[in-house]
Amino acid sequence: MPDYPIQIGDQALTQLTSWLEGASFSQLLVLDDTHTHQHCYPKLVPHLPAHAVHTVPAGEQHKHWQTCMDIWQAMTDLALDRKALVLNLGGGVMGDMGGFAAATYKRGLDFIQIPTTLLAMVDASVGGKLGIDFEGYKNHIGLYREPLGVYIFPPFLGTLPAEEVRSGLAEVIKHHLIADAAAWPQLRHQTDLHALALEPIIRHSVQIKADIVAADPQERGLRKALNFGHTIGHALETLRLASPHPLLHGEAIAVGMIAEAFLSQQRGLLSTEALADVTEYLRTIYPAVSLDEADIDPIIQLAYHDKKNEGGQILCTLLAGIGHAAVNQPIVPADIRAALRYYAQTG
Ligand SMILES: NC(=O)c1ccc[n+]([C@@H]2O[C@H](COP(=O)([O-])OP(=O)(O)OC[C@H]3O[C@@H](n4cnc5c(N)ncnc54)[C@H](O)[C@@H]3O)[C@@H](O)[C@H]2O)c1
Numbered sequence: 257m258p259d260y261p262i263q264i265g266d267q268a269l270t271q272l273t274s275w276l277e278g279a280s281f282s283q284l285l286v287l288d289d290t291h292t293h294q295h296c297y298p299k300l301v302p303h304l305p306a307h308a309v310h311t312v313p314a315g316e317q318h319k320h321w322q323t324c325m326d327i328w329q330a331m332t333d334l335a336l337d338r339k340a341l342v343l344n345l346g347g348g349v350m351g352d353m354g355g356f357a358a359a360t361y362k363r364g365l366d367f368i369q370i371p372t373t374l375l376a377m378v379d380a381s382v383g384g385k386l387g388i389d390f391e392g393y394k395n396h397i398g399l400y401r402e403p404l405g406v407y408i409f410p411p412f413l414g415t416l417p418a419e420e421v422r423s424g425l426a427e428v429i430k431h432h433l434i435a436d437a438a439a440w441p442q443l444r445h446q447t448d449l450h451a452l453a454l455e456p457i458i459r460h461s462v463q464i465k466a467d468i469v470a471a472d473p474q475e476r477g478l479r480k481a482l483n484f485g486h487t488i489g490h491a492l493e494t495l496r497l498a499s500p501h502p503l504l505h506g507e508a509i510a511v512g513m514i515a516e517a518f519l520s521q522q523r524g525l526l527s528t529e530a531l532a533d534v535t536e537y538l539r540t541i542y543p544a545v546s547l548d549e550a551d552i553d554p555i556i557q558l559a560y561h562d563k564k565n566e567g568g569q570i571l572c573t574l575l576a577g578i579g580h581a582a583v584n585q586p587i588v589p590a591d592i593r594a595a596l597r598y599y600a601q602t603g
Pocket residue numbers: 289290291292295296314315316319346347348349350352372373374375376379380381382383384385386394395412413414415416417420423505
């Protein structure tokens with residue numbers, strides 16, 4: 257586990273209060289978005305000392321430098337100094353962008369992540385990756401910086417729309433596929449998302465993510481395991497970013513995991529039965545994404561911009577059996593084409 261506290265459970269906000277009482281900071285700023293300001297901030301307020309709040313528009317389409325400019329302006333208007341502390345209250349967008357704004361203001365303010373979506377609880381809030389989108393490229397500008405703590409309060413999920421819960425589950429599924437073969441059969445039979453016991457799932461996923469990140473904070477090797485499903489998934493998500501019907505992160509990653517499981521099977525790394533199992537489960541949980549032949553070339557072009565690539569080669573994380581990842585696997589455009597056709601055929 258990393259060397260900052262990650263508190264999970266109904267007591268998380270009380271634990272945050274205790275931590276703040278013992279901490280030394282000059283000012284406290286809560287960053288939230290319009291939805292988390294409405295649904296989550298009222299639950300957080302009783303646990304905080306005096307603070308300022310700055311609310312940004314909700315949604316991935318606002319994860320860009322103009323919103324950061326507003327945040328930096330608010331920090332400047334509040335005359336925040338280097339000892340100020342920022343609390344990011346929201347999903348992966350607020351955590352990534354609020355953390356980025358904090359980490360760059362006056363060369364870096366400390367910040368705490370208070371994730372409010374399943375995706376942010378199980379994935380984005382842990383690991384110190386911060387950033388914003390740029391000119392249509394996802395997370396193109398950013399840096400690594402760890403928070404002072406992560407406080408995960410599962411009751412926040414009570415107001416999260418069902419499709420956002422399903423989106424977050426994609427990262428839970430990924431964690432099973434790359435790191436826990438023993439737990440996979442149990443998850444694989446959970447198809448009623450309303451019946452999911454979320455707190456144990458969050459604890460399980462955070463443990464996997466935190467262990468991987470602690471072993472390889474700067475993504476030199478092992479951490480690349482977390483990118484399973486993300487080479488093709490991110491490219492597809494980016495392609496749809498500007499469309500009238502953007503995909504949620506998890507919906508795109510679900511397509512990416514099916515496509516990259518197919519490539520794993522093609523290379524003899526994953527059995528045909530395991531590929532069928534993974535495909536069937538993801539197809540059951542996630543809505544079908546219709547892909548035209550015309551989408552394939554733009555997805556390939558976008559995959560060439562993936563941050564994991566080296567020397568102009570697309571490097572992908574595949575599965576080496578369920579529960580294990582094979583990182584740095586070179587793939588070529590024909591692979592992506594075949595994998596997306598496989599996805600389309602399985603619908
Ligand atoms: N840093 C990382 O390691 C990492 C990992 C995975 C994903 N990400 C990033 O995370 C982002 C996606 O995160 P997300 O799926 O959480 O999206 P999000 O932050 O946009 O949240 C989804 C929607 O839910 C709303 N919302 C949040 N909490 C709510 C609550 N409790 N009740 C009601 N509404 C609520 C938000 O306002 C938003 O409209 C992407 O930008 C992705 O790049 C980062």
